[in-house]
Each structure stands twice: as structure tokens, then as C-alpha cells.
Amino acid sequence: MTDLSADIYQPAELEPAIQQQWERDRAYRAERGGGERYYCLSMFPYPSGKLHMGHMRNYTICDVMSRYQIMQGRQVLQPMGWDAFGLPAENAAMANGVPPAEWTRANIRHMRGQLKSLGFAIDWERELATCDPEYYRWNQWFFLKLLERGIAYQKTGTVNWDPVDQTVLANEQVVDGRGWRTGALVEKREIPMYYLRITDYAQELLDSLDQLDGWPDRVKAMQANWIGRSEGAEIDFACEDQIIRVFTTRPDTLMGATFMAVAAEHPLARRAAESNPELAAFIRQCQKGGVSEADIATQEKLGMDTGLTAVHPLTGQAIPVWIANYVLMGYGEGAIMAVPAHDERDFEFALKYGLPIRQVISLPGGQTYDDQHWHESYAAKDGVLVDSGPYTGLSCADGFAAIVGDLEKKSAGKARVQFRLRDWGISRQRYWGCPIPIIHCDDCGAVPVPEEDLPVVLPEDLVPDGAGNPLKRCETFLNVPCPKCGKPARRETDTMDTFVDSSWYFLRYTGPDNDKSMVDGRAADWMPVDQYIGGIEHAILHLLYARFWTKLMRDEGLVKIDEPFRRLLTQGMVLAETYYREDASGRRTWFNPAEVEVQRDAKGGVASAVLMADGRPVTPGGVEKMAKSKNNGVDPQALVEQYGADTVRLFSMFAAPPEQSLEWSEAGVEGGWRFLKRFWSGLQRHVAAGLPSTAVDRGALDSRGLELRRVLHETITKVGDDFGRRLTFNTAIAAIMECCNHLGRFEARSDNDRALIQECWSALVRLIAPVTPHIAEALWQRLGGEVSVFEAGWPEVDKSALVRQKVTVVVQVNGKVRGRIEVAPGAPRAEVEKLAQADANVARYIAEATVRKIIVVPNKLVNIVVGT
């Protein structure tokens, strides 16, 4: 049967046909087959409209790992869903008047189709969207449980306030301290919000990081720093009839405290301002600007003396109390004792306002304090206390203990552990989110919605206009009788942080059809997730909240696990070159790389770039993250249509290891396309000559055959290790390409050689299958496969094929390569040394010198150390 069209690689016809075959067989239902379970999960997408390269990369990584596990005989769950609530839908609504629900659902439809065209082994029967009431009702239900347990509670929080639109702004809506739509100067404002006591779990979240062997160390380090456990002391300073409580990690420096500083929101600051208009004005000034930590940390340090003094708990000395904008109300006690000699921020502040600086820790070499050169060593803990009264001469550690001990005796302080982590504020003053199930009654206060009334359904026909939450104007939503007393009451209009939605979706995938409970016994079958894959930008917040939520559900008796994700892979960003033209006023117009043609010089360097439309030059603007603002986004869909899904998948796995950023390159895609064409035609030529009827006879192979077979089995070993352990798909693909190059140079001289070629193709098709599943499936059939290539199993390594007759050993003289010798593997040291010195080029370097030492690394290297 010779079908001529089958001789040409035509992914546009091939891929949909293969996909239909998989769909017909329901090939990727998680429950299919037997074997050990493997849950392979990628972070679900926000349905922003179109699939972008970052999604494409994320889901391809996940699919490669899933398919590799399927080929290992495992039962694999690879689900997909939609992180469907959030700000972009409201922005889109403002821009074109479409309700967020409509916009979101249309995007989901479109993106689902795009995902399907990429051929992922997803179990679509488990798909979920967080904007569906069947999903978010469980957010609400669980929130009520947390309220009962006291984990959820209400307190005020600070938000960005746009005074013109009279609305709360997200941090990203604050641009240079101004509201994005109105341009008005943003203010801080305190409003009531719901919080979750994540700080109750701070120690456990920190401790259980140790269990996460499969997580990158850098992510664990970031989380540990974020949680920020510090051991120190709380110290009370009397100030008139009040107490200022501070937390410090350095009670040993207490004798060096020369002033105190409180946050602008601190009760003492407010009280002092009541009788002092200047202070009140300063506090108002501190109220300006955004709430983000980066803004606060980089702003100029400002302060003002309150005129009050506090009493030093040990010396009884009066020290001034200041208001300072670098003291945060949200951390510690909102007040600090300032020790300018041993804290860089206190130092900067003291220098600026002429406050005294008192050194209380000795410095290396008996150095004394120098205003001009504040140095990090001033924060060191390895000196001894000086000028510290009874504590002088103690080490920092002993001073710490002695001072805390004395404070405890005086009831003026005690040792305490403090976390940097703050409780999680989950209230959002936005429409497009999960309603917080609370009813406000004038008589009964904030009343939880009774469980049987859940879900509180979000009306889907509202259109936000930028001036506050439209739920506040939606009478049918707002008006409801109080569940306690039955009098008219109003619903809470705040919705939940979308991080709530994404904190447990991976659990819901295990039983998405259960309308009786949040999760069921199936969670135990699949959890924890064996492999989680997503962007490094989620290293802290999402992953911390998901870990926290899992522990909350455990403590509610819903799951039995402590940690949700066994292994984590954080993928890098997708970048592309940018091109622009600048007009007379310096404004830049950005051109998409697809519209630009690059011209190269004789060495291959970039000589110039021109816009294809008009042939005139454009300026390369460097490689940047794909973004609308730089117009350097490349649409995966267009590439799938041009080259097929397999080529796009191949390139994105080949161009960089998954953890690193990936630089987009059209030429690189072409390279992937050429490889697949060669792979296809090479295999077709072999098939066209007729499939061999017998397996290879290893004993009958000549040296060329043994060499090819050794390369093949080394490749199988390497690819298995790269897919299964190292997760470096780029090197796996390189190894497959290299093996193909060997195979292409191999000339069949006998039927046994042809049987070897069959062995090679049979293995190579299976090795490449996780990356390029469609072509592999098609070629597997042509090789005579009767079941899907994904049921065919992973090729086995024949260890006997790996044995080498000779190895090349490098010979160095004083660390520089001077020659190479061939020896039998495991040759005795003496023989290797002799051969190395006998090498003609090596001999030139050792003839005139004395050999002092010879280092031999077996089967690799000889280094002859000579001296004159």
C-alpha cells in the first residue's frame, strides 16, 4: 500500500486527524488503564482572550511530563481549568461595555479551542471555571467554616484611594502615585476588611518547607524570607500615661537607643496630632502615595518630632518620640526603638534630623563610630557590648539574654518571636469576584449567610464603569432579609481575592462533579500533586496561599495531606526582540518581530533591521518579555497554523531549559520544522524499503553497527534521565537529534543492519513522542505499531550495548591540553601515565622539565605537573 501523500510531512492534515482519534478513544481520561497514579498540573490560565506564548510553554512542559509518565505505564491526571475572576474582565468591560461574565466566557471558549489544537493529553471531562457558582459556592462555604473557627475575622486595612473616582485602586492601577484613569494623586485609606489568620500557620508554613524536597531551593528561600521569622523581644517604653510597645530583633543594642519612631497611623501619633496642627499636616502628608511596599521602601525618609518623650526602661532617660514614614503600622507594633549606630535606616534618619548616635557594640580593630562611614559591620553581631552600663563587655548573645532578663524582671518586656508575614486580607472592593457571604443588619451586625442559602450568586449582567463596585447599585443583589431577625438588611458587596479561587482548584479537579461537598475521597487518590508547573512570578504569593489553604482544609478534616505540591517546576518567561522607530518628540512606535526583516553581515551578526511593509530601517530595542506595550508578542496560534503544533512544541522545548527564560526566534522554529521533516522522510525511506521481519542479531553487527547501537542506547539512557529526573527537555531533544544524525550517516549493508535501523527508529519515535505526539503517533503506525505509541511503553536500555572498546583520555601539562591518547576503559594507572608521557606533543613540554606529580582521572584525563 503506497500512499504518495503520506510521503510528505503535512501536519495541517495529520494533527487534527490524530487529535480526533485520541478524542474518540477518550485516550486521556485520568481513570484509564491501571498503574501508579501521577498528577501532573500546570497553573491554570487567566482567560485573557488569546493563548499567549507563556501559556503555550507552560502547558507544553506539563504535557511532555504527562506523556512521559503515561509511557512509563502510569495513570496520569492532567486537568485544565480557568482562573476566571479578576480585574482584566472589569477593564475590558469599561473599554467596550460588555459584561465581564460574557467577555470571560467567550474568551474561555476561544482559548479552549486553541489548547485543543496543541494536542495536550488533558482530561477535559474535569474542566472547571472559578466564576461558575458550582465552583465558588465552596469558597463561600469554606469561608463560613473559617469564620466559625475564628480563622477569618474583620479588621481595617489600608488601600489605595482614588479621590476623584471615589474608588479603591489595585497597586497596578497606581501609576507614579496617581490613579490610572483620573490622574488624581492617590491617598491611603483605612477600610474594614476580612482577613485570614495565616500568621497562626506561619511556623508550620516555614517548618514544612523542609519536606518539600522536590521544590527549587530558591523558591523555598523566597518563601522562608517572606514568612520572615525573627527572634527578638518586645519592649515597653512609658510615654506619659501610655505605653509604646516595640518589637526589636536587637535588644542587645537597647542601651544605644537614642529616639523612638512611630508610624503615622499609630494611635500615639494621632493623639499627638490632635493638639498640634503641624503634626496633623505631616500625618496627612504621610497618607499620600500608594500602599505598596516598594513605594514605601524607596520613598525619602521623612519624620517629625512629636514633642513627646518616652522613658528608657533600663536607664530611665527621656528619649524623644518621632513620627517616621519608614515605620510601618502593619509590621510588628507600628513603633520602633531607634539605634542609629547599629541600624542603617535609623542611622540615615538620625543623620538627617541631627539625632544623637551612640555606639554600643565594639567593631573589629577597636574602630570607633564614624558618622561619615556607616558600614554594614555596624549591624554585626560578633562584637562585644561597650558603653552599655552593667552590660559592657558581654557578647551580643549574652547581652541579649541579660537585657531581656532584666526587662522581664521589671515587667517592661520579654523575648518574642515575630514574623514578617501578615494576615491575608481577602476583601476586594470589586464586582467580578466571588461574593463574600455576609449580610449586614442594622440590629444584628455582620451575619453569615446560612449554609442552605449558598451559593450567593453574583449577578452576571452588570458592567463596571470604574467608579466603584456596581454591586453597590444593584438593588436586587443588595436587599435581603436578615437571616437572624428577618428585618431588611444588605448584602456585603466586597468579593474575595482571586488568590482564594486559585488556592484549592487543584483539589477540585479530583472530584469536579460533586455537588454535595467541596472535595471527596477521590482527593486522597490523587493528592498531593506529583508535579506542579508554573511561572516563577508565583513563587511566593499563590504558592504560599495554596499551601496555607491546604492546611486549613486538612484542619477542617477535608483532606489528609499537609502539603499540596510534591514537586515544583518554575518556568521562565518568554522573551522576544523588540523593534521601534522614534519620532521627533522621542515617542516610540513598536513593531512586531513578525513584521521586521533582519539583515546580517558576513559573520552572521545583525547588520540592520527593516520593516517589511516599507523597507525602511527600524531600531532593535533589545530582548524583552513578550508584552503588549512593546508589541513583541508572537501569537502561538498563527505558528500552529503555519508549522503545526508539533513544530511549535518542539521549538519551545528545545530553545532553553524550562526554568530559564526562552527567547523567541522564528529561525529557531524553522530549525524545528526542518528536523521534523528530516525525521519524517528518513523514517519513510526506511519503511518504503519494507519492514525487516526479524529482530537485530547483536552478535552479527560490525563495528559501525555496534557504534550506532551504542549511540542509540546512550541516547535512550540520556533522554530518560532528562525527561524523568533533570527535566531538561532541551538536552533530551539535542541527544535525539544527535542520534538521528548518526543514524542518517549509517549505511545498511545487510538485512541485519536494516533490523538495527528498525530498532533505532522504533526507539527514536518513542523518545520524541512526549514532545511531538502527533508525528510520533503517525510514524509509530507506519513502523507497524498496533496500539497508540503512548501505550507502547518506553524503550528499554540494553546495558551490554553501552560497552566501549576504547576511550579517549586528554593529556594536560600544567593544566593545558597538549594531547590525547586512546586507552582501554579501566586501563591501569601506570600504563596510562606511560602512554601520556609518550605522546609526541606532550613530550615536547616535559622534556626540559622535571615531572613533579601526575594526576590521573580514570577514563578522562591525565594532568602532568612539571616544574623547572
Next chain:
RNA sequence: GCCGGGGUGGCGGAACUGGUAGACGCGCCGGACUCAAAAUCCGGUUCUGGAGACAGAGUGCGGGUUCGAUUCCCGCCCCCGGCACCA
């Protein structure tokens, strides 16, 4: 500002535990095929010198440890991610 990561040929990257720097791919150069081009195939390709054998230099910069450093240590520079309401 704080926390985390990165920097290797013309380009993306490889070198896994301190042992041949540059695998694989792109680009470029040369050749074959073609009337010609495209596609395809073959060869070369870190830089400098040399016809070559070979030699010297070389992994952001400056030091250090070591027989040997892209890899370990110290000090810098630049780029990227996160900083709690973007997701």
C-alpha cells in the same frame, strides 16, 4: 530599598559531582543540485597568529583557593522576577 535568580561564540543554548569550554540548533561562509531561485543535501565555522602542525587568549569585571575553576570563596557591575489589590 529588601528578597530571589541570571550574565558562556554572530545568536539560543551545552558542559549533571572541580577534570577536553562551546554538544544540539540557528545564522554565516564554501560546495552540490538547478537555466536561475527556493527547497534539499555535503563541508567549514570561539577569537588572534599560522599554509598547516600548532601556539596564545577566552565563560560580565577585579581578586583568591586548587595540579586543574563556567563550576568553590571574597568584592564589584549590569539585567530580570517578587514585594502582599495584575494574575
